[in-house]
Amino acid sequence: MKNRVLCFGEVLWDAFGDEKKAGGAPMNVARHLVQQHVDVVFASRVGNDASGNELVDFLKNNGLYSSLIQRDNTLPTCEVTVELDDKNQATYIIPQPVSWDKIHLDKNLIEAAKRSSIIVFGSLACREKETHDTLLNLLDEIDAIKIFDVNLRHPHYTLATIETLAARASVIKMNEEEADLLIGGGSNDLKSKITEFQKKYHTKTICVTRGDQGAIIWHDYEFFEHPGFCVDVADTVGAGDAFLATFVAGIIANNPIPKILLNSCAIGAYVTSQRGANPVYNRDEIGRIKKSLV
16 A cells, blocks of 8 residues: 555644744644655645635645645634743634534545545544544545544543544544543553553554653553653644654654654654744754754
8 A cells, every 4th residue: 555644634824913824733744744755645624715715825835735625615714813821832712613624525535545554633623523524434434544633622622522533543642631631530650541541442552742851652562752852942833743743754664663753752842943833844953953862
C-alpha cells in the first residue's frame, strides 16, 4: 500500500487580534507533513464565502487543495478567536455550527481513504452528527493505521464521542491534561494512567505530550520517554500538531520509537519558538535544538 496520509477534519482561520492565520489541527498536521516530504491529502469543508475563498487559495498555495475540500452554501467558514495568557498558552473561542461540521461522505473521500495507509483525525470535527458519521463510516471501511489526535476543546466534545473514536484507533495522541481528564481519579502517576487507558481501549500505541517536559510513548507494552528541549516560547499554537506530524513521518520511515520521539520533541519545540502553528522549518535551528536537552 502506498505511504499516503489522509488528514481529516477542521480547517479555519485563527484570529490573533487583528491578525489571522490558517489553522485547524488536521490541516496543521498536513502542512507539517508537506514540510517533511510526506505524501499527504487533506479533507475538509469551507463556506462559500470570502473567508472560504481565502482558505482555498491558502490550501492551493500550500499543496493541500483537492476535490476533498468541499464547499458549503449555507454554513460559514470557521473563524476562531485565539487568546494567549501571560505564559503564551492559547485558549480558543470556536463558533458553531460552521462549514466543517457538515463534511459529506462522497465518492472522492471514500476513494482517498482507501488509497491511504494512515488516517489522522481528531475529536473537534466530530461535535456535529454529519461529520461525526462521515468519519466513523470511513474508519469502518478502510484498512489503515488510524491515528486519533484527541485535541479536546471545551465544550466541543462528549465522553461518548471520545470513547467511540478511541475504540477505533490504532494510535492515540493526547496531552497530559487530556490524559488526566479522560482517565481521572486513581493513580497520579502518568504511566499508570496510560496503562489504565490502554487496558480499556486496547490501543497499540499511546503518546502523551507534556509541554516543555517532552513526551512519553507506550508502544507494544514498553514505555519510551524524552525530557523535551528548552527554547524561548513565542506561543504554543500548533506545537502538538507538529509533534504528531513528525511522529507520523517517523512511522512511515519505519524509524525506531526513540528516534521518532527525539525528532517529534525537537520539531514541537521549534514550533513553540516561532509565532503561529506553521513556521517554515529552519533545519539548522532544528538541528541545534536536537543537540540541547532541557
